[in-house]
Amino acid sequence: MSTRPEILFPLFAALTSLDGIGPKTAQHMAVLGVTKPRDLLFLLPYSGIDRSLRASVQGADLPATLTVEVEVGEHRPPRNKGGAYRIDVIDAQIAFQLVYFHARGEYLGKLLPTGQRRTVSGKVEFFDGMAQMVHPDHVVRDDEADQIPLFEPVYPLTSGITQKPLGKAIASALSRMPELVEWIDPNQKTLKNWPDWRAAVQSAHAPETMADLSAMAPARERLAYDEFMAHQLTLALARANRRRAPGIESHGNGRLRNKVLSALPYKPTGAQQRAIEEITSDLARPERMNRLLQGDVGSGKTLVAFMALLTVVEAGGQGVMMAPTEILARQHLEGLQPLAEEAGVVLELLTGRDKGREREAKLGALQAGDIQILVGTHAVFQKDVHFADLRLAIVDEQHRFGVRQRLELGKKGQGADVLVMTATPIPRSLALAQYGDMDVSVLDEKPAGRKPIKTALISDERVSEVVDHLRRAIAEGRQAYWVCPLVGESEVSDLIAAEERFKTLRALLGEAAVRLVHGQMPPSEKDAAMADFTAGRAQVLVATTVIEVGVNVPNATIMVIERAESFGLAQLHQLRGRVGRGSAASTCLLMYKAPLSENGRKRLTVLRETEDGFVISETDLQMRGAGDLIGTAQSGLPRFRVADMESQTALMDIAQSDARKLLHDDPELVTPRGQAARVLLWLMEQDQAIRLISVG
Template identity: 40%
Template sequence: MLGKTSENHITSLSEIPIQFIRGVGPKKAALFARLGVETAEDLLWHVPRRYEDRSTLRKMSECRPGEECTVVGQVADYRLIRTRRPAFTIFEASFSDSTGMLKVRWFNQPYLADLFEHGQLVMLSGTVQQGRRGGAPPEMQSPIFEIVDEDTDREPIHVGRIVPIYHGTKGVSSRLIRSLVKRVLDQHVDHLCDVVPQDIRERLGLIQFKTAMMQIHFPKGPAPRVDGGSALDSLNRRRSNAHQRLAFDELFLVELGLGMKKVGMKQRATGIVFQVGGPLTERLRQHLPFTLMDAQERVIREMMADMASPYPMNRLLQGDVGCGKTVVAAFAIVCAAESGYQSAVLAPTEILAEQHFWSLRRLLEPLGLRCALVVGGQSKAERNVLLEGIGDGSIAVTIGTHALLHDAIGFNRLGMAVVDEQHKFGVLQRALLKAKGACPDILVMTATPIPRTLALTVYGDLDVSVIDTSPPGRKPIHTIRVLESQRAKAYRLILHELREGRQGFVVYPLVEESEKMDLQAAVSGWEQLKGIFPDQSIGLIHGRMKVSEKEAVMHAFTGGEIRLLVATSVIEVGIDIPNATIMLIEHAERYGLAQLHQLRGRIGRGPESSTCILMTKGGGSPETKRRLDTMVSTNDGFVIAEEDLMMRGPGDFFGTRQWGLPELRVANLIRDVGLLEQARTEAFRLLDEDPELAHPDHAGLRAVLHRRWKGKLDLVGVS
């Protein structure tokens, strides 16, 4: 977006600090910074949060008490009243039209005495009140107003129209933002640059950029709408043509950035050409105690095709909890080992790293591949032995947490990196891991189901594979909600499963803000349960325990020595106990949907029926009820993910800031999925024609793209 400040000089609105717009200054600029508005361009992209219809003008005689009215009247009389209270003033004014009078009061706005003049024409909008005395004219208190300039054809911006309402802060009102936006548009609208190529605009029927920017701030009359309906509804639902155009621009720039990243990655990087389908891979297949599902076989074929190519694999593997992603990852690890390369497996928590270590060791060590676990708290001697094995290449697979990113860890020949639960890692960590090898292949695994179109945005630099089936023989988990007053019922269900020879979990929430109290609750609950189930072996595990202590507890639980495991939510991911058939989640109302689904996924991994009990105090907010009702009604991770997205919003769900993606100020990844698909198609079509946007016609687009991404293009993805 460009503003021409002289005939021969063009200045980007992004280079005009907000403080230099008339009416702002340094102090106000600091307040605008709280809203993320630092430049004139930021101001235009600070779009209204909602709209009010103040367009219908009424005669004063038609206004009734309690109604919202917009009127035009002449100043008949006014006075400033200074009260006995210090610094408290009342400004009273009377306005008239051909049908009647209206009395208005404003509080603590003494400057109005210098603003109004007798006979002046003023537009007012507010709630009408009954006059204080019988026969007195109706009144308004602190209405929105605008002085009508009869000598010009300037349109009102605060009343007498559909009026934009903005997110503000103390000292920055919607009125001020409207005035400043109008000032910037008046000065620069003819020079706003439409960076979306004309052929794309015509193909999709998009209105001009400058038209969209004017209409989104100051819609004229009935706002154009894609799907019909009223002007006000169109605007407030962000379905107007103006909203659609600006939303498309945002998504187009996101997809262009991701697409350029993908193109650049292939141009810059020469990957490892692995030898696929070797004898070790076949031995792994024969060693498995089960037959791979068709979905797993499909994903393995997709991975092998990547690994055999000269480009680095960058693949996202999606699959619901318990669908068999780790086994699929093992095939990539074995393929790398057959070609003489090491693998690294990065997990977000120690307990998940340990679980991967145990699972992969069972699968790989019979094939002669040495596995090692690197986590915090290991002794110096133990760490030195591991470092030596990683450095000389005798350790084929290294599993760990962010400790793997430590500078001291040097791989001999890193060829494959597996990143689990990727949504818990930031871009920098992902890039650092890739820096450990010359150009290793990357497999990202997530058990958080993400609709495919959204995955293509958040993981836009990755190819996507989905395991969309569960292992045969597994039954849906029966989920019930139980109140604290029905605790005995929950304990009867647990005891029944334990006496049948099965195992279970009792999970307590653990959050940083109240970690000590939560930990005490878990320990106290463990003590109580030992009294309630005296003939059962009950264990305790939490994040504060040493690695060796946690390993001992999990070994005992896996071996069946512990029948009931009391845990904090550290067991959210990675625990695989086929004999576990019951779970009680304490204070279930404190969890988000995704976390509840992850926890529930620890049971139901064997052939027996399983039950998840959601214990709550009762009552709770409508959002809490909606979360728990969703859990009771479905086991489908994608349905739960969609509901979670709708409730939390994409920013919170994905943590988009940690990904380095540009902020979306108009577009919404849930609401605008159709636009997202169009934007992706058009972005990749354009990059097929001009991979680096080097054509002179695309110079403006390239400049805006780099400005929006703020130099983060080199960090998005795993380059």
């Protein structure tokens, strides 16, 4: 079924085919993301107004929207142009006024004739000691009182669109809904007491109480599940498709791994052992591995990655480890070199800096299979780089490395397994939404011997105290990072802030002690400054956020973050993770500019109270929302209409396992439920998934 099923045609027709929508209104609707009848079905009310009839406005907690029956009294037209037109009315207990502005007298005379009874509904407030209802929303004769909804849904609006015409268009879209075959597992549906799809949409648009508007209401929960299900089916199809691509089975014999493990001064944590087992069993399978290894700062990802590399070397293949920057690639090399020597394997570095003969020699050795493990930057992608037998590609720091690069890497080794490492703990809901096509291993324990980092908040008015603290630490032979604030959108202003701080610190602490690193420097200068700091020739490294990821200097025990409130939580956590890598106690000073906003204080306090990256990332998600957390534009995150990723993670979990099970039982989606799931994919506009099925 690679064309849209006919049953859905009415929902994908022109918007102007609906009642009350002309070309102009259709343009306004586009602002709400509505371009066809289907979109109106998922534009749900966000609030509601209780319009049930009451005896009197007396005793109501004003201002409030009320519905009462009144007897119409005297009309009082405005004395001057633009004044208010007032009508006296009386309900069962009290007199009040209806007020209209810019009103036509003869129209109001017909609508509200003196001496007759009418039911009115609208917002009532006190003004000059008298209750008033300004511009009632509804005025009807008593025999038409049932035209006023008891509970009226309130929809999101945009300029040029009001509730009434929108309501009319939605009613028209609802009348076109087809009966669709059920795609939800029957047990799941019974368990949750969910209505059928069509009934769910109707019910979501006809709430009877505020409770019907909650995400937990069965109709809404079902529609949220449908969105998650469509998205997770797409990811599951991508995963199944990738698994169909033949991989290489790599069975290691443990020879090299045991050498390294027995030489280690510590025992791997339970989480490390679990991740190593998951990866080893993936490598041995005939399908290609596509796994995400996420671990907090200092959770020991490098060891897990190296064990995976050794497994493929034991099996006679080669492995490559990719880093986003040269600094990081060199760090990986330094971290892995001693382990490689223990195992007796050949490890080499390839970056854009390798030129001429040296480069040729490396490429020759790689193609001959003499280099068993290669560490590199994206220079590994160049056309002239050939492996003898590439089995495993490890990609470090996911967010700098898109899906396209993952595919490129796959081409270098037909069937190479892929392991992606990220040091940013990803909240469970985002991991499901963004990496649902991957299998995930989590390192959630810290290796023994890691000392906690003491975190303190300090106002920037006390900067001189911070400098004194640094002076004492340097005298004791310790080192420190000083991270400068994110000033503006442009890197230039960030740079100015860093250079200013660099100058003042050099003046206070001595020229030889301080170095500067920022994004605009030529790589050679950046490396020279880093090398001085790493070797202990400099004691303080002033930096913009370029040091956020991966820098490893065990002797550095102080991290100062200036204007900490301008950073995101996850970023602060990453920066703090640059210290606390040696045996000495470490401190992180979060300098802020007073007064702190409520949000700013909450962020910094969470950081002071916990070092658990997963707790921090969940808090970050709640405070900023998914879009801001990874910048929706480049994140490829789905935009859900009904579902809420932050509060409905458990529902997304269910959708993920349901989607994977459905595809496991019915890989081609040909059973009645499989066919229904195809209709769901069309309904939710998951074209990508539909292409995957037609390819499959």
